[in-house]
Amino acid sequence: MANIKRVGYGQVEPNHLSAQRTGQIYAQLPAAAALGDKIENGQFVKYDLANNECNLTGKGEWMLVFNEIKLYDDRKQMYRDYAMLKEDCVNGEMVPRVFKTNIGDIYTTNMIDEIDPAVGSLLKVGDDGILTTGAESDVPCFQVAKRYTLADGQDAVKVVRIK
Numbered sequence: 792m793a794n795i796k797r798v799g800y801g802q803v804e805p806n807h808l809s810a811q812r813t814g815q816i817y818a819q820l821p822a823a824a825a826l827g828d829k830i831e832n833g834q835f836v837k838y839d840l841a842n843n844e845c846n847l848t849g850k851g852e853w854m855l856v857f858n859e860i861k862l863y864d865d866r867k868q869m870y871r872d873y874a875m876l877k878e879d880c881v882n883g884e885m886v887p888r889v890f891k892t893n894i895g896d897i898y899t900t901n902m903i904d905e906i907d908p909a910v911g912s913l914l915k916v917g918d919d920g921i922l923t924t925g926a927e928s929d930v931p932c933f934q935v936a937k938r939y940t941l942a943d944g945q946d947a948v949k950v951v952r953i954k
Contacts, residue, residue, distance in 0.1 A: 795946045799871030801833035801902030802941055803857050806949060808896050815891035817854065820845050822885040828877040830887045832857055832870075833902025835920040835931070838889055845887055853916050853931050854889035855898075869943045892931060892952050899939050901947040908935045908948055927954050 810816050817838055822830055823846035830836070834856050839849030858875050862868040877883050892898075903914060903922040916930040917923035932954040939947045 795901060795903065795906060795908065795948065797901045798943075798945055799869070800829075800874035801831035802870050802900060802943075802945070802947070803832045803855070803902070804899035804941065804947075805857065805890075806897045806899055808855075808857075808890055808898055809893045810890040810896075813891075813893075815893075816888060817891075818886055818888040820886065822887055823847075826885070830856055830858070830875040830885055831902060832860070832874070833900040833921075835916045835922075836887065836889060845889065847918065847920055852891065853920075855892050856887050856920075857890050858888045870941070871943055871945065894952050894954065896952045897936065897949060899941065899947050899949045901941060901945050903948060908938075910935050910937060913953075914950060922950070 823844045835853045836845040837849045837851035838854045839846050839851035842849050860873045875885050877885055905924050912935045914922040914933045915925045915928055933950040934953050935948045936951050937949040939949045941947045
């Protein structure tokens with residue numbers, strides 16, 4: 792399998808996300824200005840209720856961004872063509888839908904900054920909200936369970952949350 796190189800925006804395939812059954816899905820806090828003009832599926836943000844925003848630096852818990860995909864031309868668009876863009880939001884206010892991940896949750900994504908992740912390697916949420924290689928730490932940690940292919944043929948990894 793070739794090295795992972797993201798084409799278009801980040802994608803998530805929810806193989807086994809417990810939030811779908813536990814209701815730990817949130818979409819009430821606007822994105823902080825520091826997140827920029829785009830939020831991609833598969834990145835992580837902190838759900839910082841005290842500051843009433845999703846950000847990268849607050850005291851909130853890291854949550855997986857998994858917005859509803861809105862495509863308007865199935866003949867020309869694929870999941871890789873969707874990201875939450877400020878210009879598309881009402882009054883320019885982005886309010887991402889985020890999922891709490893629990894230990895044992897499994898999903899497939901291409902939203903990692905590792906070019907060639909090996910099965911068994913550890914990934915953690917980086918300061919920018921994107922999975923990166925590294926040792927276990929106080930942030931959510933995942934293990935690469937399998938190299939995979941997304942529906943559009945892109946390389947991806949299936950990960951399981953271990954911490």
